[in-house]
Amino acid sequence: EDQVTQSPEALRLQEGESSSLNCSYTVSGLRGLFWYRQDPGKGPEFLFTLYSAGEEKEKERLKATLTKKESFLHITAPKPEDSATYLCAVPPEGGSEKLVFGKGTKLTVNP
Amino acid sequence: DAGITQSPRHKVTETGTPVTLRCHQTENHRYMYWYRQDPGHGLRLIHYSYGVKDTDKGEVSDGYSVSRSKTEDFLLTLESATSSQTSVYFCAVGGYRVNTGELFFGEGSRLTVL
Structure with missing residues (x-):
């Protein structure tokens, strides 16, 4: 059973058009959610760590938030250079030093 | 840059042949991982290491073995490659911040098994 589900699979935006990506998880006793x-x-590049519901992290045009069941990656006024695949990951139950990844959301920002 | 080098970066081989992929790191990170990435499946953990000669299986370990005889090197071996092992393989490393989810990934090794 998938522990991490991301949606949508792909998202196309116009430059400046804000939107959100979703990551829902089923792991109990969450020990962190990572974007x-x-x-x-290229290989994936680490962005954020979120630990508790209500927590938010920001980096440039990206803001990650966490609830008890899901996380959102909000992209404000995106630029073409924000085009990438965004992955979220959680530690599986019983293991904190390895990660289970979602399948990702491929974001395309058109100029 | 976490000083991770994967080799080879590209390889084409035939079914039934052995293949070894190498991951080399220069930062003395304790944890090293091998993931494979396939369309429709995302990144899946094959094996990981939490120290020299200390390894454990991931979710898709069948058909793969690993070895770590030195801190800096983590080898992934396909004893007899199959077409289902055609994939992009990523090495990742993690240090004292591994519990924060911060892994550093290599550039990937694309393997094609004919």
Whole structure:
């Protein structure tokens, strides 16, 4: 059973058009939720860690939030350089030093 | 830059041949991981290591073995490659901040099994 589900699978935005990506999880006793960015042909790059419901983290045009069942990655006034696949991950039950990744959301921002 | 080098970056091989992928790191991180990434499946953990000679299985470990004889090197071996092992393989490393989810990934190794 998937522990991490991301939606939508793909999202196309116009430059400046704000939107949100979703990551829902089923792991009980969450020990953190993590967001990564992956550019084509590259390995994922760490963005944020969220630990508790209500927590928010920001980086440039990105803001990640966490509730008890899901996390959102809000993208405000995106630019073409924000185009990438965004991955979320959680530690599986019983293990905190390894991560289970969602399938990702491929974001395309058109100029 | 976490000083991670994967080799080879690209490899084409035939079914039944052995293949070894190498991950080399320069930062002495304790944890090292091998993931595979496939369309429709995302990143899946194959094996990981939490120290020299200390390894454990991930969710898709069948058909793969690993070894870590030195802190800086983590080898992934496909004893007899199959077409289902065609994939992009990523090495990742994590240090004292691994519990924060902060892993550093290599550039990937694209393996094609004909």
